[in-house]
Amino acid sequence: MIEHLPALMVALPLFGAFIAPLFKKHHEGVSIWAIFVTGISVVLSLLLTKEVVTNGIIMYVFGADKPTLVLPSGYAVPIRIMFEVDAMGAFMAISATLMSFIGAIYSYSHVKKDTGLEKYYALLMLLEAGILGMVLTGDLFNLFVFLEIAGIAGSALVGFRNYRGEASEAGIKYLIVSAVASLMVLFAVSILYGQYGNLNLAYIAKNVSFNMVDMIALGLLFTSFAMKCGAVPMHYWVPDAYTEVPAGINPPLLVATYASLYALFRVSFTLFANVVIDLARVGWIMSILGVLTMFIGVTMALIQKDVKRLMSHHAISQTGYMLLGVGVGLTVLHDPSKLAEFGRDAMAGGVFHIINNIIYKSLLLMTAGALFYVTGTRNLNEMGGLARKMPITTISFMVGAAAISGLPPFNGFASKFLIYETSYRLNPLLTVFAMVTSVLTLASFVKVFASAFLGPPLEKFENKREVPKPMIVAMLILAALCILFGLFPNVVLDKLVYPAVDALINFAQYHSWGGLA
Amino acid sequence: MSFTLTTPSGFWNPLFWVIFLALFGLISYLIYLRGNPSYKKESDQVKPYLSGNIEPTKEKVQVKAGDIYWGFIEALKGYYKVLEAIHTGDIRDYILWYLGVGAIITFILIGGV
Numbered sequence: 001m002i003e004h005l006p007a008l009m010v011a012l013p014l015f016g017a018f019i020a021p022l023f024k025k026h027h028e029g030v031s032i033w034a035i036f037v038t039g040i041s042v043v044l045s046l047l048l049t050k051e052v053v054t055n056g057i058i059m060y061v062f063g064a065d066k067p068t069l070v071l072p073s074g075y076a077v078p079i080r081i082m083f084e085v086d087a088m089g090a091f092m093a094i095s096a097t098l099m100s101f102i103g104a105i106y107s108y109s110h111v112k113k114d115t116g117l118e119k120y121y122a123l124l125m126l127l128e129a130g131i132l133g134m135v136l137t138g139d140l141f142n143l144f145v146f147l148e149i150a151g152i153a154g155s156a157l158v159g160f161r162n163y164r165g166e167a168s169e170a171g172i173k174y175l176i177v178s179a180v181a182s183l184m185v186l187f188a189v190s191i192l193y194g195q196y197g198n199l200n201l202a203y204i205a206k207n208v209s210f211n212m213v214d215m216i217a218l219g220l221l222f223t224s225f226a227m228k229c230g231a232v233p234m235h236y237w238v239p240d241a242y243t244e245v246p247a248g249i250n251p252p253l254l255v256a257t258y259a260s261l262y263a264l265f266r267v268s269f270t271l272f273a274n275v276v277i278d279l280a281r282v283g284w285i286m287s288i289l290g291v292l293t294m295f296i297g298v299t300m301a302l303i304q305k306d307v308k309r310l311m312s313h314h315a316i317s318q319t320g321y322m323l324l325g326v327g328v329g330l331t332v333l334h335d336p337s338k339l340a341e342f343g344r345d346a347m348a349g350g351v352f353h354i355i356n357n358i359i360y361k362s363l364l365l366m367t368a369g370a371l372f373y374v375t376g377t378r379n380l381n382e383m384g385g386l387a388r389k390m391p392i393t394t395i396s397f398m399v400g401a402a403a404i405s406g407l408p409p410f411n412g413f414a415s416k417f418l419i420y421e422t423s424y425r426l427n428p429l430l431t432v433f434a435m436v437t438s439v440l441t442l443a444s445f446v447k448v449f450a451s452a453f454l455g456p457p458l459e460k461f462e463n464k465r466e467v468p469k470p471m472i473v474a475m476l477i478l479a480a481l482c483i484l485f486g487l488f489p490n491v492v493l494d495k496l497v498y499p500a501v502d503a504l505i506n507f508a509q510y511h512s513w514g515g516l517a
Numbered sequence: 518m519s520f521t522l523t524t525p526s527g528f529w530n531p532l533f534w535v536i537f538l539a540l541f542g543l544i545s546y547l548i549y550l551r552g553n554p555s556y557k558k559e560s561d562q563v564k565p566y567l568s569g570n571i572e573p574t575k576e577k578v579q580v581k582a583g584d585i586y587w588g589f590i591e592a593l594k595g596y597y598k599v600l601e602a603i604h605t606g607d608i609r610d611y612i613l614w615y616l617g618v619g620a621i622i623t624f625i626l627i628g629g630v
Contacts, residue, residue, distance in 0.1 A: 173608050180612055184619070212627050219623030226622075227615050234618055236604060236611045278626065285622060300600060303590055305582050342525045380582030385575070409531035409538075414522060421526050443586065451582035456575035487531050490522040 003067050005048045006060040006083040006136050009093060012041055013100070013129040020122035027117045031108045034121040038101040038128065045097040049090040053499050057509060058085040059138075070513045078200045078513065084138025086510055087499035091351070092135035092255075092262050094496070095358050099251035100128040106366055106474035107248030109467070110373060120160055120246075127153040127252050134259045140189045141199045143263060147185060147228075150256045151178030157253070158245045170244035177237040181224040188220035202511045205271050210278070221267045222282070228260030231323060232293040235316045239300075242312035243378075247369020248474075251362035254315065258354050261322060265504060268330055273507040283331030286323050287423070291430055294320025294437040302444045306378045307452065308368045310444060311361070314404060317437060318357040324434060325350020325419045326504075328426045333505065342422040347501045348493060349418030355492070356411040356485060360403035363478035367397040370467045370475070371452060380448060385457035389464045394453050396475040401449060403482040405442035411482050414489035 001008075016037030023030035052058055060067045060083040070078055085093075104124060111120060130150030137143050155178060159171020189199065191213055196204050208214055227234035238257070245253055268282055275282075297317030304310035329347030332338035370393045371386065372378050387394040403410035406417075416438060423430040466472065485492050503510065520532040556562060565572060590597060603610075 173611070176608055177611055177615075180615065215626045215628075216623055219619060219626045222626075223615065223619035223622050226618075233603070234611070234615050236606075236614065240606070281625060285625060296600065299593075299596070300604070302586060303597060303601075345525050383582075384579045408529075409534045414529065414531075417529055418524055421524050425525070443589075447582055447585045450580065450585060455579050458575055458579070487535070488520065489529070489531070490519055493522065 002047070002051055003058075004060070005044060005051065006058060006085050007062065007067070009041065009044055009048060009097075009132050009136060010129050012044065013037060013125040013132065017122045017125035017129065020125065021118045023121075024118045027112070030118050030121045031104070031112075034104040034124060035101070035108065037125060038097065038104045041097040041128065041132075042094075042101050045090070045093040048085065049087075049094055049496070052085055052087055052090040053495070056086075057503075059083070059513060060085070077198055077203055081142055082138045082200060083136045084202065084510065084513075085136050086503035087496075088262070088265070088351075088501075088503040089135045091355070091496050091500040092259060093132055095258070095355055096128060096131040096135065096252070096255045099255045099358055099362060100124065102362065102474045102477055103248045103251040105477075106251075106369075106471050107246065108470040110248045110369060110471055111246050114161065114246075116160075120157070123153045123157050123160075124249065124252065127157065127249075127256060130154075131252065131256050131259045135262055138201050139199050140192065140201055140204065143201075144182060144185050144189055147260070147263070148178075148182050150259065151175070151182060151228075154178070154241070154253055154256050157249045158241045160246060160249075161244070164244070166240075167244040170240035173237055174241045177227065181228050184220045184224045188217040188224070191217040191220075201266070201271060202513055205273065205507070206511050208272060208274060210272075210275050214272075215278070218267070218272055218282075221271075222264065222285070225260045225264035225267065226289060229257050229264060229323075230293070230316045230319050231289045232296045232316065232320070235293065235297070238316050239309050239312040242315055242365065243306065243308040247308075247366050247372070250365035250369070251358065254358050254361055254365075257315075257319070258322075258358065261319065261354065265326055269333070269504040270507050270510050273333070279333055280331050283327050283329070283333070286327030286330055287426070287430060288327075290320045290323030290325075290327050291433045292320070293317065293323060295433050298437045298440040298444065302440060302447070305380050307371055307380050307383075307448060308365065308378050310380075310448065311364050311368050314364070314441060314444070315357075315361050317441065318353070318361060318404065320437070321353045321416065321419055321434065322350045322357070324423055324430060325353060325415075328419075328423050328430070329501075329505075331426060338425075339505070342425040344498075344501060344505065345418055346422035346426075347504065348497050349415050349422060351500050351504075352418065352489070352493060352497045353412075353415035355496070356403070356415045356482075359478055359481045359485065360400045360410075360412060363396060363400040363475060363482065364404065366471070366475050366478070367393050367400060370471055373467050373471070374464050375461065380451045383452040383458075384455040384461075385453075386461060386464075387453040388457055389461055390453075390466050392466055392472050393475065396479045397449065397453065399479040399482050401442075401445035403486065405445060406438045407442070409483075409486045411485035411489070413486060414493075 062081040133146030155175035158174045159168045161167040230238040294317045301313035329343045332343040403412040406412045522529045
């Protein structure tokens with residue numbers, strides 16, 4: 001079974017999604033079905049990661065006599081659809097499956113009162129399948145297909161509560177933005193296909209000749225993925241989407257955003273890594289986008305009064321840290337001494353921040369969802385004194401807020417610490433922006449804490465009480481992960497993050513089709 | 518299982534921080550124990566002193582989210598005016614920004630800068 005794991009990873013949530021409509025009249029049944037499917041996916045992703053970390057890159061060729069048969073006799077180039085799973089892909093797969101699972105648990109109570117739950121859960125599993133396809137594939141056209149699947153499922157989920165006008169508007173906006181970005185990805189893929197006659201990432205990477213047409217393709221891919229991951233100044237769709245989507249979908253939607261970030265890294269490192277002259281330029285663009293993203297995201301968060309919108313701007317801001325960390329690594333990728341000195345650690349900081357942010361940002365968005373569930377409003381001006389009524393939500397919020405602000409010993413600190421130390425080596429100004437952003441992040445969460453949870457207990461919330469158990473369980477799992485990842489950062493770094501970073505740096509391994517070519 | 522994370526310029530050990538927090542908590546608790554023992558939680562002692570005026574409702578004394586950081590936002594009024602102006606919420610503007618940034622990045626990549 002192990003050799004079929006890459007295919008199973010996508011097939012299972014797809015199967016789950018197609019079965020979900022059968023539970024049309026059993027809303028509880030479909031929730032349990034989704035929890036079951038996403039739970040099995042977590043186990044599969046852990047097995048896949050173990051396999052990749054132990055035995056190296058896994059190749060999976062669809063339709064071949066043997067799934068590992070990359071080049072049938074007589075063939076010089078790969079012609080079939082291939083999945084190529086390295087440690088970076090496996091790292092993202094764990095994030096996707098874990099967050100879909102937690103999202104499904106949280107949704108059990110959170111969307112109970114809504115109608116059309118079979119569609120909701122089908123879309124959730126479809127979104128998971130889309131993300132997994134994006135991070136596991138070794139084929140550019142496949143990447144586009146799964147990008148579309150994730151984009152369409154995501155936009156439908158954003159507009160799920162279509163009885164709210166804002167949700168429908170946000171869903172349509174997300175759909176249009178995704179469609180434009182995907183179209184440009186398809187255009188770039190067709191440019192590369194026209195030149196090299198193949199869609200395999202590794203094959204194109206080995207043959208790329210860095211002419212002007214290649215650079216246009218890189219520009220299109222870079223910008224499209226940067227927009228899909230919410231880099232400033234192309235971030236405008238993020239607050240709309242994250243605010244309106246049901247809180248249970250926030251975790252997988254976050255991972256969908258970071259799957260685009262993964263695609264940006266994959267294109268910059270794996271596809272164009274041989275562009276020795278121009279790669280530093282790409283790295284600088286990424287770092288500057290990172291600084292802009294973190295600073296503008298956090299300053300916009302400070303002035304928000306809608307709790308979910310505030311947190312959505314923080315999601316944008318945190319993406320900046322990842323872009324900065326990996327951008328610093330990309331800038332010095334072809335300078336072995338600087339790469340060893342700080343480049344690899346900078347990338348580790350950026351990649352570690354992906355999973356950290358997915359955890360604490362999901363937690364925070366879930367606490368915002370809990371506030372909405374209990375009070376019926378997202379307006380912070382109308383909240384107050386909820387700490388006594390919602391003690392577990394309050395504690396979860398405090399853990400998430402401390403983690404996102406980079407307070408030790410929570411998980412956000414370790415990754416930010418690595419990014420500060422390493423970006424300083426490239427340019428101290430980058431670090432100044434990163435640290436100021438952290439201070440402002442803490443400030444804006446103090447605002448949320450003071451206005452929603454502290455203060456005198458308000459009469460209108462007298463009869464309110466804590467959210468249902470499944471929502472609490474989902475929040476507590478994430479809060480526990482914030483603490484565990486903060487207390488044992490080196491374990492996560494050694495087992496997951498550094499193998500992922502090395503997979504990006506050692507792009508020659510990815511190009512060699514599992515050692516066959 | 519090791520707690521120490523080695524970084525390019527040093528190391529980070531969360532265990533030290535946890536020990537420090539525990540120590541800090543203990544000192545705070547000792548200070549708390551030396552507090553006034555005559556304090557009664559369920560008595561008039563807990564009411565605010567308002568020079569004899571009647572205490573306003575809780576809703577009226579609540580600090581709203583919009584009031585927090587008023588000074589900071591007022592000081593950066595010019596900056597926020599620009600930022601809010603570009604966050605139009607119009608999908609056509611979203612696409613224009615995307616096209617503009619795409620053009621600049623492609624221009625840089627093909628060697629224009």
